[in-house]
Every structure is written in structure tokens, then in C-alpha cells.
Amino acid sequence: MSDMQTTFIDLLKCKTITKNHEEVKRAFDIVESFFPKDIFEVHYFESNGFVSQVVSFKGVDWKDTDLLLNGHMDVVPAPDEDFDPRVDGDKIFARGTSDMKGGIVAMMYALRDIGLAGKSLNCALLLNSDEEIGGQNGAGYFVDGLKAKSKFVLVADGPQFDEFRITAKEKGVVWLEVKTKGKSSHSSRPWLGDNALDKLIKALADIKRITDATEIEDWKTTANIGFIGTDNQAYNKVPDNARAVVDIRFTEDIALHPEQLVEKLQAELGDEVELNIIVGGSVVNTDIEHPFVKEISQIASQVYNKDIQVGFSHAAHDARYFASKGMPTALVGTIGANWHAQDEWADLSSVEKLRDIIYQFLEKQVK
Ligand SMILES: [Zn+2]
Numbered sequence: 321m322s323d324m325q326t327t328f329i330d331l332l333k334c335k336t337i338t339k340n341h342e343e344v345k346r347a348f349d350i351v352e353s354f355f356p357k358d359i360f361e362v363h364y365f366e367s368n369g370f371v372s373q374v375v376s377f378k379g380v381d382w383k384d385t386d387l388l389l390n391g392h393m394d395v396v397p398a399p400d401e402d403f404d405p406r407v408d409g410d411k412i413f414a415r416g417t418s419d420m421k422g423g424i425v426a427m428m429y430a431l432r433d434i435g436l437a438g439k440s441l442n443c444a445l446l447l448n449s450d451e452e453i454g455g456q457n458g459a460g461y462f463v464d465g466l467k468a469k470s471k472f473v474l475v476a477d478g479p480q481f482d483e484f485r486i487t488a489k490e491k492g493v494v495w496l497e498v499k500t501k502g503k504s505s506h507s508s509r510p511w512l513g514d515n516a517l518d519k520l521i522k523a524l525a526d527i528k529r530i531t532d533a534t535e536i537e538d539w540k541t542t543a544n545i546g547f548i549g550t551d552n553q554a555y556n557k558v559p560d561n562a563r564a565v566v567d568i569r570f571t572e573d574i575a576l577h578p579e580q581l582v583e584k585l586q587a588e589l590g591d592e593v594e595l596n597i598i599v600g601g602s603v604v605n606t607d608i609e610h611p612f613v614k615e616i617s618q619i620a621s622q623v624y625n626k627d628i629q630v631g632f633s634h635a636a637h638d639a640r641y642f643a644s645k646g647m648p649t650a651l652v653g654t655i656g657a658n659w660h661a662q663d664e665w666a667d668l669s670s671v672e673k674l675r676d677i678i679y680q681f682l683e684k685q686v687k
Contacts, residue, residue: 322672324425324429324671324672324675325407325412325668327350327354327425327428327429328405328412328421328422328425328671329405329412330350331347331350331351331393331416331421331424331425332403332405332412332414332415332416332417332421333403333404333405334346334347334350334393334403335400335403336393336394336395336416336449337394337395337396337397337398338394338395338396338449338450338451338452338453339453341369341370341371341449344371344393344394344449345371347393348364348371348373348393348447351373351375351424351428351447352373352375354428354432355375355428355431355432355435356432356435356436358378359377359378359435359436359440360375360376360377360378360432360435361375361376361377361378361379361380361382362374362375363375363376363382365461365462365466367456367457367458367461367465368457369457370448370449370450370457370458370461371449372446372447372448372449372458372461372462373393373446373447374444374445374446374447375431375444375445375447376443376444376445377435377440377441377442377443377444378440380441380442380443380444382444382446382468383466383467383468383469384468384469384470385442385443385444385469385470385471386441386442386443386470386471386472386685387441387442387443387444387470387471387472387473387474387682387685388443388444388445388446388470388472388473388474388642388647389427389431389443389444389445389446389473389474389475389476389678390445390446390447390448390459390473390474390475390476390477390638390639390642391420391423391424391427391445391446391447391448391475391476391477392420392447392448392449392450392451392452392455392458392477392638393421393424393447393448393449394448394449394450394451394452394453395415395416395419395421395452396415396419396452396660398415402414402415402664403415405417407668410667410668410669411656411665411666411667411668412665412666412668413663413664413665414664414665415664416664417654417656417664417665417666418479418653418654418655418656418657418658418659418664418665418666419477419479419659419660419664420476420477420479420653420654422479422653422654422656422666422670422671422674423476423477423479423652423653423654423674424447424476425671425675426476426654426671426672426674426675426678427445427476427675427678428445429675429679430675430676430678430679430681430682431443431445431678431682433679434679434682434683434686439683439686440686441682441685441686443682443685444470446459446462448462448638451477451637451638454599455637455638455641458638459638459641459642460641462641463641463642463644463645463647464641469645469647470642470647471647471648472610472612472647472648472649472650473639473642473647473648473649473650474612474616474649474650474651474652474678474681475637475638475639475642475649475650475651475652476651476652476653476674476678477637477638477639477651477653478633478637478651478652478653479653479654479655479656479659479666480653480654480655481655481656481657482655483624483655484620484624484628484652484653484655484670484673484674485628485629485630485631486613486616486617486620486628486629486630486631486650486651486652487604487630487631487632487633487650487651487652488604488606488607488608488610488613488630488631488632488650488651489539489571489572489603489604489605489606489608489631489632489633490603490604490632490633490634490635490636490637490639490640490643490651491541491569491570491571491603491632491633491634491635491636492569492570492571492575492576492577492578492581492600492601492602492603492636492640493567493568493569493570493578493599493600493601493636493640494566494567494568494570494578494581494582494597494599494600494601495565495566495567495568495597495598495599495600496527496565496566496567496568496582496585496595496596496597496598497563497564497565497594497595497596497597497598498520498523498524498527498563498564498565498566498593498594498595499520499561499562499563499593499594499595499596500516500517500519500520500523500561500562500563500592500593500594501516501560501561501592501594502514502515502516502517502518502519502558502559502560502561502562503558503560504552504557504558504559504560505557505558506556506557506558507555507556507557507558508556510558512558513558513560514558514560515558515559516550516559516560516561516562517550517552517559517562519562519592519593520548520562520563520564523564523589523593524545524548524564524566526588526589527543527566527568527585527589528543530584530585530588531543531568531570531574531581531585532574533568537634539571539632540571541568541569541570541571541574542568542569543566543567543568543569544566544567544568545564545565545566546565546566546567547563547564547565548562548563548564549562549563549564550562550563565598568581569634569636570603571603572603572605575603576602576603576605577600577602577603577644578597578600578601578602579597579600582595582597601636601640601641601644602640602641602643602644603640603643604639604640604642604643604649604651605643606643606648606649606650607648608630610648610650612648612650612681613630613648613650615681615684616650616652616677616681617629617630619677619680619681619684620652620677623673623676623677623680624673633651637651639651652674652677652678653674654666654667654670654671654674655667655670656670
């Protein structure tokens, strides 16, 4: 077993389910002791009990770097046996293999090996512990609370089923609460009332029209109505209130930030319709011609010995927090499957390749 596999397994054994702060600390201790103290510094910050870890070269201002590597140590809930890693051929099974301790271990080795080679970089590794529940206290606090920034962010949280890809675009997200009010009356005399559900149904149709929402698999906005309801308990009464929640995943041609999108919707829907953002995230809209994106894709093409595509993702990651501040951000990851499901696995050789890609990319940034 390689040294990297051993570290990987040590991290996988930590039951870092979001909010299990003790196990997150155990994993952070493994990371801290991994980096030689004469070359690297380890910092921590905390928000609402969620601790994040930052590793940087000595003397580097980790809140203002040229390059930030990012990942999350937390995983979604899983039974105990999923924290007992199992290697089968080239596959390693455990909770968090693909999402995303494989990415973490690749970044750790790449960064440390640059230091061991006697090189230094204006670079930091940021590891959060709340990505799976929204990331507000990790990546969110990093950019909003600490006002920390970087000229480029590489997030190793883009696992793929089939082949390695660089993700430069991710859809923005809004969980939008839509509320309407009316006036109740007996339903045999609806002219005496004002039906709030009718207004809501019209508003929802308008939202789909304004956002040009589709349901096809493409780089297009989607809008899923996940909930619709009213306090009304009687079928023979005109409802005087109604509420719905729509999950909108939007692309850059409609808006970059959730607030922009909601402003646009509010202007068209008018004051009669109340709109509230429950959860919001910006579009990751990195130029695929960005020199770093091109560099990573060239290196990855060599490592994988084939043309590597720059693509997009329908999901939302911590990357959106960096994008919300205009930082160019790209995602890379391991090959595997079943993240957030049973039998999550990662391909071990893809972890090694990811380490090689990140190492060579870092090496190119050494001046
Ligand atoms: Zn993840």
C-alpha cells in the first residue's frame, strides 16, 4: 500500500459527518501533522461551531493568495461500516471517497511535495467542514466574514462517473419562497373573495416563463416547484393565503447572483407576490479561456493521455461562494460513483492522477 493510500484510509476512518466536530478535528489533526512545520503553517477559523483549516507556506498571507486550493472534510450521514474502508482492485469503498477525501489527499500530497522540493508559492489549502449543509460557515464565512480572497480557486470537489473533466461553470441556485394573499369567502360565492391559490398558480407559471425554464439536460435554467400549499383547511372556502417553494437552477444568461434573479422576477410579478430567498448561490462562470483553466486542461490531457474537456455542472458546491466575489474558480476531481448513496467509491489511480495534475499545475506557478 502506498503512503498516499495509507493517509487516504486514515482520513476515511474519521466519521466526519457534518456537525461531528470531534471527528472533523481528528481528521484536521491528520492533515496538520502531515505538513512539515519548517515549511508550512496551519491556521484555523471558526463560525457557529464549524471549524475550517488553512494550510499555507510559511509567511504567506492566507487571506490573500494567488492560488487557493479548496475542499471539504465533512460527509453526508452514513452507517458506521461506511467508515471502514475496503479496497477492491483499483476501487476504494467508503463514505467520502469521491466526495471528497480523494480530492483532499491529492491536494495534500501535491502541496506538500512542492514544499519538499524546496519551492514556495503564494498558495493556501482551505478545508471546510460544512459543505454538505450549505457551506455558510466555511467557504461562506471565508469570503463574507473574513473577507479573504484569492486570484484563482481550484476546488477538488468535482468527482466524475466516467472520465476526468474540469468544471468551469456551475448553475446558480435559489430556493425561492413565493407567497400570495387574498380574501376568503364561501366557495359558492367566489366573487365575494379573492383566491390566493389562483394568484400563486399564475405567479408560478410567470416564474417559469420569465426564467425560460426547461426540464431538459442542458446548460439551461430549470425551475422545480417542490411545494405548494395554503393554510386553508376547508374545500368550500376561498383561500386567503398560499405559499410555494421553487428550486431554480439558473445560468448566466438570466443572472449571476440570486439577488439579481429575484429582483428581476419581483419587477415583473409586482408587489402582490412576495418573494423570499431561502437558499441562494451564485453562478460559477469562469472563462474557459482563463490561462489557469487552459493550463490545467493541458496538464490533465498529458496525464490522462487524451483530450480533456472543460465542462459544466448542474450541482452547486462551495465554489459558488468564491464565484459570488468574482474569483475565477474551477473544479477537478476523482473518478468514482455513488456519492451521497450506498457503496460510494473512488478509483485509486484517479486519485494519484489528480495529485499529479495538481502538482504539475502548482509547479508551473513557481516563479
Ligand atoms: Zn462535495
